[in-house]
Amino acid sequence: MNRWLNGIRWTLGVLTIGGALSLGGLGLAGLFAGNGAWADDDRDEHQGRSGENAIGYRPDPLYSEECAACHLAYPAQMLPARSWQAIMAGLDNHFGENAALMPDTAQQISDYLNAHAADTGSRYMRAVASGDTPLRITGLPWFRGKHDEVPDRLVGQDAQVQSFGQCQACHGSAAERGIFDEDTVDIPGFGRWDD
Structure with missing residues (x-):
């Protein structure tokens, strides 16, 4: 046995x-x-961008020329059309600056932004009430959630970064391609960031 x-x-x-x-x-x-x-634990980082993937992001050349002269040509998919319409209508006082454009230029940029806006199926618009017209990408719930662990002293108090709206300061050239995941973050004066 x-x-x-x-x-x-x-x-x-x-x-x-x-x-x-x-x-x-x-x-x-x-x-x-x-x-x-x-x-790839960040699979969702590049999804929800109205049918475009981050690698394929190419802003309109005129939009890049006019807007990227002062700041990143933010992907249009980050705000709804109503927000882009409000921003374009107020270019004479664009966050404290006069960014007025010739009417035909403004119309072409508006057409591009409205055609690629985050109105349908975008994760950027989750938790934003349908009647809200956010004017700052940095004020959106998804943005605040992604940056909630980054101390203000590393951004707003750093002369190389200045604000959370200067995406390219920390995300580098990836931001220009519409890639904003944590793998691309290198905060000036601090280094690689991983939460």
Whole structure:
């Protein structure tokens, strides 16, 4: 009886260890192949941008020329059309600056912004009431949620960054391509940021 019981124990042990090693090997293979559960924990970073992915983000050349002269040409998908309309209507006092454009230039930029705005299916608009017209991307709930752990002293009190609205200061050239994930963050005077 003892020999028979030892044989069963040995068989169960071999099967258990073999199964565990097989599952572990498959898990590691999936991880290193890039399709494992931990391969990309920021999968959603580039989704929800009205059908465009971040890598394919290309702002309108006129929009870039006129707006990126002073600040990042923010992806149009970050605000709803009603916000872009309000911003474009108030260019004579654009956050304290006169950014007025010739009417035909303003119309072309408005058309681009409205066509690519965040009105449908955008994660940027979650938690924004349908009647709200946010004028600052930095005031949106998703933005505040993504930056809530970054101390103000690293941004607003840093002459190289100046404000959370200067995305390219910390996200570098990735911001110009519409990529704003934590993998691209390098805060001037502080270094890499990982929360």
